[in-house]
Amino acid sequence: MQKRQFLATAASLTALSSTPWLTGCASRKSAAVKPADAIYFGGPILTMNDAQPQVEAVAVTAGLITAIGALQELEPLRGPVTRMVDLQGRTLLPGFVDPHSHIGGVGLQAIAANLLPPPDAGNASIADLQQTLREYIKVSPEVKQLGIVLGFGYDDSQLKERRHPTRDDLDAVSRDLPIALIHQSGHFGALNSAALARAGIGAGTSNPEGGVIRRRAGSQQPNGVLEENAFFHTLGKIMPKLTLEQSMDWLEKAQKLYLEFGYTTAQDGRSDAGSIATAMAAAESRRLVIDVVSYPDILQLGDSALMNNLNFSRSYTNRFRIGGVKLTLDGSPQGKTAWLTEPYLVPPDGQKQGYRGYGAVSDAKANEQVAKAINNGWQILVHGNGDAAIDQFIAAVRASGPVEKARAVRPVLIHGQTLRRDQVPQLKELGIFPSLFPMHTFYWGDWHRDSVLGNPRAQNISPTGWVLEQGMVFTSHHDAPVALPSSMRVLDATVNRTTRTGQVLGPEHRVSPWVALKAQTIWSAYQHFEDDRKGSIEVGKLADLVILSDNPLTIAPHQLASLQVLETIKEGRSVYRRQ
Structure with a gap:
């Protein structure tokens, strides 16, 4: 929704705010109010508002929440075309607001070989990694399109060998195709000899500031493992240049993953010039389904013309904004x-x-x-x-x-x-x-x-407990693509x-499910200066909603990770349904 539309509708709601039915406290007296587009009822509705934690029904009109309260009190809003959405015992709550991740990187993760360890995939040894890469090379269209083999998510701490794969391990997969693996943390990479050659890294290459090129024992020859800035700088050199259409396709793949986990707002927490251009183009062509807030890397952009011309704003244009x-x-x-x-x-x-x-x-x-x-x-x-x-x-x-x-x-x-x-x-x-x-x-x-x-x-x-004891609030994130953007895994771990x-x-440092949910909704919206329009089910806020398979406040805490997102709703429109 454009800012102008949002403000106009919010102004009309403000004018009506003295009418008791808007807060679900009494029946409507006037017949002049527009009927709701949809009314949700029939299951727990968690508002994430401490003043009114749970309600029986929610009315949505023109992408906004227009009434909450008892179903009977919202009955006057029911018109001939109002959709009555029976939750059938499932739980409705605000859409999740992503407090930190890298949606641009999730696009890369979506097309790369999946090297994650159990339980997210099956790579428990270097031999497993090698086999995954061989199979990926056989079937991946991206290898042919890009001329490079990309793998994401290996974790030395979870491999049987307790070490990073080296250039020799990757040369055993292919000496001709460049291979670049990205560690699950995103802070390391492992390259084969062809990828090192493409990057121009050899025995005479010195470590950059804030980075390390690991060497073979007793030698200056790189062993293929790169740390921090050594890896970040190298990845930029060896990655093929994508067309704008390819970049937007990656972004769409990432967006679908966020929707699957109930996120209606996503963050790009270290944007470079290319990812900003891609997101702007996707926004202009109306390809963003969820809101994306970008935070460019201040060191990479420096005082460039792009940095000087960026529009820092707390309002979205076609679902995109530069937040800082x-x-x-x-x-x-x-x-x-x-x-x-x-x-x-x-x-x-x-x-x-x-x-x-x-x-x-x-x-x-x-x-x-x-x-x-x-x-x-x-x-x-x-x-x-x-x-x-x-x-x-x-x-x-x-x-x-x-x-x-x-x-x-x-x-x-x-x-x-x-x-x-x-x-x-x-x-x-x-x-x-x-x-x-x-x-x-x-x-x-x-x-x-x-x-x-x-x-x-x-x-x-x-240490969430120490933060709470100081009377502060916090957010809890997944840092995708470091981990999948799994809202329920975040919830489980926080609790x-x-x-x-x-x-x-x-x-x-364990917290209640209510507190953990606030850290993924209203407190995340506050972090982004968006709590006036997101993060809770309150009259006048965007109808960004998610439906869960069960109530996270009443199931056993150890079952939280098994909860499923059944539907994601952005501004009143269903944008994801689990099959």
């Missing part, structure tokens, strides 16, 4: 490149005891970029996994100027995996919003405990914090 900028300060904890103040429990290959990871930029650069964003009034998302990187972010916000100015842009800490207890009050003081990643407790909780951090640090990853082996990691 993204800055990355460190790497991945499961990949052991996050920047810590205390050493890793077990250092990664090639590192000595005492290794603490590393930052992506200098303190001066971090201060400069954070101040640039705040002074321009841009919301800034800052990737900080390690507590040393979080210290750097906190210091940069302090150095940027008056606290009130920083608070106005609502800077966001993305991930905050090793957020310390003493850092939480500082976030509150500076108005830094925590978008945390409890999903890690399932996917990498055992790895964090046994190899990455050890106890007690591993118990306190994504239960159980690892792959069924152990509870940090029981004091």
